[in-house]
Amino acid sequence: MWLITGITEDEIDYLWDTLEPLVKSALENGGSLEESSSIRGAILDRTMQAWGILRGDQITGVGITTVEEWDKGRCLTVVALSGVDMVEWLPEFERTVRVFAAANGCKFVGLEGRRGWVKELQRFGWKEISVKMYKEL
Secondary structure (H helix, E strand, C coil), X not given: CEEEEEECHHHHHHHHHHHHHHHHHHHHHCXXXXXXXXXXXXXXXXXXXXXXXEECCEEEEEEEEEEEEECCEEXXXXXXXEECCHHHHHHHXXXXXXXXXXXXXXXXXXXXXXXXXXXXXXXXXXXXXXXXXXXXX
C-alpha cells in the first residue's frame, strides 16, 4: 500500500537528506534548469509543495509541485517527480495532486519534464500541449 502525503516546510530540514537525492534525480533526468537548493528554498517559502511517496514508513519517492497563476486559471504544476516502483504509485500520486489542485482553486494540473511522461500520463486523461526546448550558450 502506498501513501502520498504532503511534507510541510517544518519537516523539510529533518527529511531533506532523504528527499534531496530523489529531487536531484528528477531535476537531472528531466533536464531542469533548477537546482535542488532552489527547490528546498521554495518549499520553505511555501511557494512549492513537497509530496512524500511512502511504502510503510519508508520514503521511496518524492513529488514537487507549485501553484501557478495563468490568464486562463490557476495550474498546479508538477516540477519534479522521482522514486522507485513509480508504475505502482503513479495513479495514487496523480489522484492526490488533482484533489489538492481542486481544493486550492486550480483549473488545471500540469507537468514539466521529459517526453516519456506523455505516454505515462495519457492514461489518466492528460494531453501534451507544448514542447519546451533549450540550448546552452
